[in-house]
Amino acid sequence: MANKYFSMPSMVIPDKEKNDEWCEQVLGAIVSYMTYDDGSSYYSSRVKDIRNYQVYNGSLNQDDYTYITEQYGLTYPARLVNYPIITPKIDLLVGEQIRRPLDMKVTTVNKEAVIRKQDHKVALMMRDLLSDIHKEFTETQGLDILQQGEGMPVPEDIETYMKYNFREMIEETAQDGLEYIINRYNVKDVFKEGFRDLLVTGKEFYKIDIQNGDPYVRRIDPRTIVFDSSVHSDYLDDASWVGEERWLSVNEINDEFKDYLTKDDLLELDNMRNLYGGSVDLNNYNSQFDWIDVGHGKETRIRIVTAEWKSLRAIKFKVSENKYNPGKPFRKIVKDTYKARRGETVETKYVDDIWEATKIGGKILVKAQRRSNQVRSVDYPGKTPLSYVGCIYNNTTGEGISLVDMLDNIQMLYNIVIYQIELAMARSGGKAVIYDVSQLPTNVGMDIQQVLYHLKTDGIIPINSKDEGNQIQSFNQFQQVDFTLSQSVQQLINLKLMLEEMAGNISGVTRQREGAVGQYEYVGNVQRSVVQSATITESWFTAHGEVMQRVLERLCNLMKIAWAGGKKAGMILGDGAYKFLNVMPDISLQDFGVYVGDSGKDDAMKQVVQQLAQSALQSGNIDLLNVIKVLKADTMTEAEKVLERGMEAMQKQQQAMQQQAMQAQQMAEQAKQAELQSQMQLKEIDNQAKRDVAQIGAESRKEVAKMQTDTQRDIHDAKSESEVRGKFADHAIREREKSSDEKKKPEVQAQDTKREDLRKAKERI
DSSP: OOOTTTTOOOOOOOGGOSSSSHHHHHHHHHHHHGGGOOTTTTHHHHHHHHHHHHTTTTOOGGGHHHHHHHSSSSSOOOOOOOOOOOOHHHHHHHHHHHSSSSOOEEEOOHHHHHHHHHHHHHHHHHHHHHHHHHHHHHHHOOOOOOOOOTTOOSOHHHHHIIIIIIIOHHHHHHHHHHHHHHHHHTTHHHHHHHHHHHHHHEEEEEEEEEEEEEEEEEOOOOGGGGEOOOOTTTSSSOOSSSEEEEEEHHHHHHHHHHTOHHHHHHHHHHHHHHOOTTTTHHHTTSSSSSSOOOOOOOOEEEEEEEEEEEEEEEEEEEEEESSOOSSSSSEEETTTTTTOOOOEEEEEEEEEEEEEEEETTEEEEEEEEOOOSSSOOOTTOOOOOOEEEEEETTTTTSOOOOOOHHHHHHHHHHHHHHHHHHHHHOOOOEEEHHHHOGGOEEEETTHHHHHHHHHHOOOOOOOOTTTTTTTTOOOOHHHHOEEEHHHHHHHHHHHHHHHHHHHHHHHHHOOOOOOTTTTTTTHHHHHHHHHHHHHHHHHHHHHHHHHHHHHHHHHHHHHHHHTTEEEEEEEOOTTSOOEEEEEEEGGHHHHEEEEOOOOHHHHHHHHHHHHHHHHHHHHHHSSSHOOOOOOOOHHHHHHHHHHEEEEHHHHHHHHHHHHHHHHHHHHHHHHHHHHHHHHHHHHHHHHHHHOOOOOOOHHHHHHHHHHHHHHHHHHHHHHHHHHHHHHHHHHHHHHHHOOOOTTHHHHHHHHHHHHHHHHHHHOOO
């Protein structure tokens, strides 16, 4: 973008020479890019961007069509107006971008964080390896040894867990902080406007800064920015300087720069506010560059130009020997004025140094300083980017191009074709008769009005073929001209349809993608057309997604400065839940990387997940509440997690129900078994009773038989004994009777009594 006015001062100078004068020289050089010189590339690029937005907004420059509308110096009976075919296609792509989910993940990327994660992975693996040994030792020895990380749960697949699920607390905090910024400052709407800029102008720019203590992103109008970008990249990250112009009112300037304006500056602004068109003072302000735009029915606007540029800063280090590690000596930062003593070694290294300055109305210079809030990496602090992030589509091919640039010529042809259709309709009419006025029947007193009357009422055209010299005219009175719509209109309509089809093919936004489906088109053909259309336009979404990732990463790393002392806030989530944000000061010790998912793929997968959720509801694998949560999910990952949790909960519920059913079935079987057992026991008792009765009967019979046998034996024995005793008694009696009858008398009586008793016993038996 160089032009003859450009002269950038040196960037490699000591800090003491980087003063207001130096800043004003750099700012003046950048402002020279913004001069409206027809030879400057900024002028042509800015004019093209302005014209593209006019085309998008439907504004029409009639001078571009003069060769059609005024071919012979006369105005045709038709109006040439704009019939936009570009705007619906851009709005459709913007609408698709709004619908696409913003799925992001914040991770720590500095070396210390990577080491922490590796240590955690090793600890999990060691915990997993030692768990079996610890269990075996506890069972064999009966001793429970306390292990390091006793309460640490060990996942089943450690590798998968560390890749996808493991998050440090600082990463969770940074994720919450980024979501807070997105919701608080409506960053999604900012991205929407930036994507429209990309489609219309082929450029998309943002400025990331700190506002009210929070990281903040602001969209930059591509028509108001100049830059020095690398030809090897489509992105603004490697730009060495950037300049931005804005038209603000005095009140807006006071609100934004009140901390930097002096009393004289405020008086100067008040003087600018009171200028009027054509005054000498206004010409003095706008002598070389238009700095002030006077009212004309609105408040005066003042141009402010803000610039940022990369300078180099020399940092001196005093090097001291490290006796413990000679390969890594100690380095200590010293002042620029430090002079090395004898035996000392001083090294000088250069790092990026971002400076900024703002010019208000061409007279007031503010914020001419080293830019605060310079984001530097913990591991590589020597490099820092500008606060501007952006994309120049197809910059590496030599010239950026936008979707409007691709379709501009088709839009012009489209307007011309419709203009020709309107012109043909204006010329159209019915069939006309050629009438020779020299043959008016004036001999009967008729004029042209009476002839037209008879033509209209009677259908007769009276003529006098011999009125002139009594000679018959040879002109054929009954010729006619057809002024109805000719076939050219149909050809123009076909050309119009061809231009619409061509615009869809070039842009990638076909009529099927816009919802215009023919009645004879197959569903499969329409789906293939939509998929192919999405493939063509995916490069626009990819470029925008890359810019979004850079913006979000810059916002996340700017938290290190904005929230270095901590941050407490609250935010309302999409489902109405309230979440607390508690940022600790250790956030400043990390470097963050932000991964933004493929929004197109995520959106397609989210729709599939929603369909699967409905199928899961029909099959009973998930409940209605979780299906609603899936439909309300902002991202595919969130929908996937909701569906996974819902299916797990439903599986647990089904398992619990199955377990309850099994328990009920087991209880029923047990009850049935118990009943069978009780019946069997009753039968067994009955049988046992019968067996006992039979056994008792058998034993009774045996006992009776035994008793009878014993009785008979006893009777026999008794008889034998009685006989023996009888004989013995008789013998004894006889012996005793012999000795003394008197002495033997009692004994005889006793014997008699015994014999009588024995006799009675025998009788009883």
